[in-house]
Amino acid sequence: MSAKGEACESCPAYNHAALKKMGIDSEGADYIVALAGNPNTGKSTVFNALTGLRQHVGNWSGKTVSRAEGGYNYNAMKYKLVDLPGTYSLLSTSTDEEIARDFILFGQPDVTVVVVDATRLERNLNLTLQILEITGRVVIALNLMDEAERHGLQIDVRHLARSLGVPVVPMAARQLQGVPELLQAIEQVASGAIVTQPHHISKYDPALEQALNTLVNQIEAEYPGLPNARWVALRLLDNDASIIQAVEEKRLGELRLSQQPTLTRQPLPVEMVQ
């Protein structure tokens, strides 16, 4: 551990001294960072590595039931980190997906870190691409690189970053590898030092694409400057109740302004089902 530490200190990416773990203290943060990803990709491990908290980590999916929050300081800026429940998609209607989706959309995080399991890249990219439709301010934490290597997988990280148009940080979070690089990437996207060019789904069905364009034009006319009009259009086409509600309550316009997340997790109303 110590020998490795000394070797790293000369490296510019080594910024351990600049990281101050703040535990649950996330008051007055300069930047809000959301942590998303499929279940069981090591999101909680990344969360703990950055905040110094010890949120329970287990090798099984579904253990982060509601979102957890923590904070850290890095290069004199204060970050609030929100660990979202693990999901495979943002489209369907489970509560987990709704929490994750609503936070990325309405919580307006400055950066969304998508933790991706390097050994199951294709499936993990399904979620990643959906997130990129909502926001371009994304950093990919390509976790479990050690495991991928053990299984004989080689991943062309530069090619992946180019394809997705956002920074990709290879990590082995359990061994704390890649944490300094992740911190740096988050900072650069948050501050605008890196301008991302997020991948957008290109191969929609022609009829769908046409409907989408019609709707996007109308949304942009009504809400100029809305950052994710295309995604809102996709959800409206899917009859998404919470987005329709947001339109009815005129909350879509707030998306440009609000910086603080407003949605909090409510206990599920459990009612008798007949």
Added chain:
Amino acid sequence: MSQLLQTARQLRSEIGHEYEDKLMEAVFTDAAQIADSSVSRDTQRARLTLDRLLDSILTHPIGGFLAMGLMFFAVFWITITGANVPSSLLADLLLGEVYPLLHSAAASINTPVWLSGVLIDGVYMATAWVISVMLPPMAIFFPLFTLLEDFGYLPRVAFNLDRLFAKAGAHGKQSLSMMMGYGCNAAGVISTRIIDSPRERLIAIITNNFSVCNGRWPTLILMGTIFVAQAAPPALASLVAALSVVAVAGLGILMTLLVSWALSRTWLKGEASVFSLELPPYRPPQILRTLYTSVIDRTLIVLWRAVVMAAPAGAVIWLVSNVYIDGASVAAHMVNFLNPFGLLLGLNGVILVAYIVAIPANEIIIPTILMLTLTLGSNSMGAQAGVMLELDSAAVHTVLTQVGGWTLLTGVNLMLFSLLHNPCSTTIVTIWNETKNLKWTAVATLLPIALGFLVTFLTASLARTL
């Protein structure tokens, strides 16, 4: 309705039902293309062979259950045999050394007898008992359990049980909330949030109490050790004790399935919903970190809760044993009142009073039972009223059989009742918070105890006819 929504509705009807499919198809196509071009596979290396071998055993339709039984049996056996020595060391220190010191200190500053009674014989003794009885088994059990979790074994258990839960009309994820219940039922009830269907979530909440929580393991382990194991040859004693504990835990799983089945066919009718369960790769457990976090996060937090509950309960126990009405202590009145009913269930009045006193925390059942037995028994064996005595397990056996009149049936039925009784008050409050529904909170509270009365009555009747 706004213009925007109208347009959306019109376009939606033009596209038709395949919208979501088309959308996902586009996402999948792009994801596959990017993944394909980014990943190359080293074909020389065999992939996942060890994982596959392990899974072929651990998730085998029959072998999986055998492996599960063996694994949990090993965990309990290690816990039971490993906890003996540190437990008695702690008891010697806290009760043999510190306890007399506190009394002589209290005497030297002329503390009134009632005050030193409440504080030293009540609060201190209850706390010391809980620490010496609970700390060692928890310090062994939790790290072992966390190692299994870290290794990736728990989802395999969920996978094995999934078929059974589906047959019972419950959600497969209920096996995960059941797992959480083995640590703490309140945590288990909160973890049912991962279940989306309200119907299946209610079933999971109501049945979570059938997972034996931390507070109940010490009761099971002690009863298994001093009653069930006594019936076996000495060489096999600890194995038989561990087996009896696993049997009760297994009965808990059976009750979970039976009650889920019954609920999903009566009050909470419906089909089980489909879900996908990911089996993560096996990962070598990080032993040192696991030890650290399981001691800090689980053992100490659970112990702290037990201590916080035990301290006031100790005071209450001392008071009910020392406040006299009509020539008998309050405790004696309660015990006498409940005794006929208790005996009908193969238990006794003392046990039922202990379960009333211990509603806030199951952890203090055994100390309360011992104290009440000693102070109310004809031969008090030198115990003062309301003082919880630390005794080694042989002496506990002597006290319970000779003073309390316990038999093997009492020990076995206490184990059963420990599995089947109302949830602790923390869990009841949690159920209320999660459901906000008085009826379901009442069902979740009363159903287990009704089952407990039924099962213990049946075993007692059976024992009487033999």
